[in-house]
Amino acid sequence: MRTIDIDLPDHGYPVHLGRGLLQDDSCWPAHLGDGEILVVSNETVAPLYLDTLLQALGNRQCETLLLPDGEQFKTVDNWQRILDRLVEIRARRDAQLIALGGGVVGDITGFAAACYMRGIRILQAPTTLLSQVDASVGGKTGVNHVKGKNLVGAFHQPAAVVIDSATLDTLPAREFNAGLAEVVKCGVIGDTAFFDWLEENADEVAARDEKAVDYLIERSVRNKAAIVRKDEKEAGVRALLNLGHTFGHALESETAYRRFLHGEAVAIGMVTAARLSERRGLCDGGTASRIASLLRRFDLPVDIPGDLGVQEIANALMLDKKAVSAGLRLVLLKAIGDAVIDASSPHEDIVSAINDSRL
Numbered sequence: 001m002r003t004i005d006i007d008l009p010d011h012g013y014p015v016h017l018g019r020g021l022l023q024d025d026s027c028w029p030a031h032l033g034d035g036e037i038l039v040v041s042n043e044t045v046a047p048l049y050l051d052t053l054l055q056a057l058g059n060r061q062c063e064t065l066l067l068p069d070g071e072q073f074k075t076v077d078n079w080q081r082i083l084d085r086l087v088e089i090r091a092r093r094d095a096q097l098i099a100l101g102g103g104v105v106g107d108i109t110g111f112a113a114a115c116y117m118r119g120i121r122i123l124q125a126p127t128t129l130l131s132q133v134d135a136s137v138g139g140k141t142g143v144n145h146v147k148g149k150n151l152v153g154a155f156h157q158p159a160a161v162v163i164d165s166a167t168l169d170t171l172p173a174r175e176f177n178a179g180l181a182e183v184v185k186c187g188v189i190g191d192t193a194f195f196d197w198l199e200e201n202a203d204e205v206a207a208r209d210e211k212a213v214d215y216l217i218e219r220s221v222r223n224k225a226a227i228v229r230k231d232e233k234e235a236g237v238r239a240l241l242n243l244g245h246t247f248g249h250a251l252e253s254e255t256a257y258r259r260f261l262h263g264e265a266v267a268i269g270m271v272t273a274a275r276l277s278e279r280r281g282l283c284d285g286g287t288a289s290r291i292a293s294l295l296r297r298f299d300l301p302v303d304i305p306g307d308l309g310v311q312e313i314a315n316a317l318m319l320d321k322k323a324v325s326a327g328l329r330l331v332l333l334k335a336i337g338d339a340v341i342d343a344s345s346p347h348e349d350i351v352s353a354i355n356d357s358r359l
């Protein structure tokens with residue numbers, strides 16, 4: 001087992017990494033308080049891993065709650081179901097939730113933990129690549145509102161994160177690749193050597209070679225930890241993690257969240273942001289195509305489908321919650337490994353970059 005400490009003032013926590021950790025009964029007890037335990041999972045992940053986790057928790061009495069599977073269920077109603085269950089089992093302040101699943105289960109369960117009795121303990125057991133390298137670390141929790149993704153939420157850091165990379169063995173290829181988009185993003189925003197490593201080892205990564213996958217998870221978590229330590233509540237540098245997300249969210253909302261997985265939309269968004277950076281003269285020509293080439297090796301889309309309207313996407317961008325009145329606040333690139341936050345892109349450059357990115 002390897003451990004990365006997220007050493008935040010007052011509420012630091014460990015991220016444990018390793019194969020088979022879910023069933024490692026030495027991993028859990030240190031992070032559990034005396035109170036009730038409610039494990040939240042979904043109907044896809046529970047049949048695969050719930051028994052393993054419950055066995056590792058051994059002699060502790062556990063309640064379980066299974067949510068329906070899908071981003072469309074990341075709602076206030078399902079958050080309420082977790083709270084109802086906590087009330088039903090008379091959970092006290094020293095109770096804890098364990099989120100077993102991908103980012104959807106992690107975000108919604110984390111938000112319930114943030115709110116129940118003004119905050120109880122949550123342990124994250126992420127089972128998708130995307131949630132292992134990104135969503136489970138850093139304390140962003142929340143649910144979607146009909147008017148927008150992640151519009152309701154809170155910062156609430158977990159008590160521990162237990163990443164069992166063996167759970168990825170059952171993850172469908174498309175979901176695995178979507179997680180790789182966030183891994184590539186991690187290199188693009190601040191770790192050139194990692195980006196180079198991903199290029200050099202793309203075949204092993206695409207083939208899910210265990211050593212390569214364990215390495216990229218650890219390096220991504222270390223990078224995210226460094227950013228969260230500097231800026232827990234996204235007052236500054238943490239916003240760099242949103243590279244590709246503003247364009248990505250516009251694509252997701254324009255396609256009613258049905259066409260792209262989150263990571264796929266981020267892949268297209270990242271390349272669009274790089275094309276805009278080139279157009280603005282911020283980075284060298286060829287930057288976008290280098291990023292696109294790597295993403296293609298992981299079967300990720302990099303262009304905006306031609307049937308989506310430029311104007312519609314541009315309008316959706318302006319609704320993004322990260323848009324500010326002074327101008328659309330975007331993460332742009334000076335180079336691979338050197339991202340900046342910039343609100344000075346003229347509207348016509350943004351529209352041109354969308355056009356450049358359309359098939």
Ligand code: NAD
Pocket residue numbers: 042044045048069070071074101102103104105107127128129130131134135136137138139140141150167168169170171172175178262
């Ligand atoms: P997800 O939770 O929907 O999981 C993807 C699919 O994989 C689901 O069908 C799930 O049931 C299934 N699955 C999970 N683990 C599996 C396994 N081991 N084997 C087989 N199937 C498995 O999606 P995701 O990509 O994990 O997370 C996306 C969510 O995360 C979005 O809601 C996004 O907003 C959120 N997110 C949050 C943060 C954060 O900082 N909190 C960061 C990035 C993304």
Ligand code: GLY
Pocket residue numbers: 134135137138140234238241242
């Ligand atoms: N996924 C973006 C963040 O954690 O800030």
